[in-house]
Amino acid sequence: MLAMVALILSLPVPALSESNATASTLPENGANNIVIGFVGGFVSHDSPKHGPVKLAQSLQRDVPNGSHVEVFENRHRKQAYQKILRLLDSDGDGVLTAGEKASARIILFGHSWGASAVVMLARELRRAGIPVLLTVQVDSVAKLWQNDSVIPDNVAEAVNFYQPHGLVHGRDQIVAADPSKTQILGNYRNDYKKDPVGCAENSWYDRFFTPGHAASECDPRVWGQIEEMVKQEIVKALAEAKVATNPQPQPALP
Secondary structure, eight states: OHHHHHHHHHSOOOOGGGGGGGGGGSOSBOTTEEEEEEEOTTOOTTOTTSHHHHHHHHHHHHSOBTOEEEEEEGGGHHHHHHHHHHHHOTTOSSOOOHHHHHTOEEEEEEETHHHHHHHHHHHHHHHTTOOEEEEEEESOOOOTTOOOSEEOTTEEEEEEEEOOOSSSOOOSOOEESSTTTOEEEEEEEOOTTTSOOOOTTSOHHHHHHOHHHHHHHHOHHHHHHHHHHHHHHHHHHHHHHHHHHSOOOOOOOO
16 A cells, blocks of 8 residues: 555646546445545635635545535534434434444545544544544644544554644644554655745735645645545445455355
8 A cells, every 4th residue: 555655646646627537437336435624724614725625626526426525614523523423324213333334434634723623533433433444634733632643543544744834834743543453654744945835825814924834735736646545545445345245256166
């Protein structure tokens, strides 16, 4: 998996508007694919100029039918948790069975406070016995009562993108609570002083006081990488589910 991620990270990233070119490679059945994003700060969940919202809009065009992609404000983490429970409750009886939990294919991503909300939500899902395929943190900033550095053991894979400059900058390292269960795909550093990114849609306040943090939210390369990683996770999970439900017949003994 590390080799695959390294390859993805080394590839040039297409513009988000061109992402439909890969749509045909995704399987058609998206049942139980749940992709939840969180915006940072006090950003609205549907503000079209912010990275998590743009990513969700692109994924909604490309992911398999039946997949659920949604963005929440970071302060609405409980709403996201309840939405996941409802989506997994396939028989609508209000109680999740072991099978319904095991069938979950959940991916979480976020920026700033939203990235910290990703880890908090993953922990809540752990307490409910629900697995998570992938968590993605972009310039993660924890609130005073939060710890966004330790990824719980119900998460299969996690990745962290950060930048080191400015009054607000992201956590530079995440670790696994249990490395035997969670693979940290990387802590990837972006230096926007050396490689600036134009963010014309950002406010003058963001560009003046937190330019690096703001750049991490609009960097098309970072969000393009995340989009490809999400799609790869969906493809892999669906392939594994298909093998589990339709095992290959064993050859007859001579």
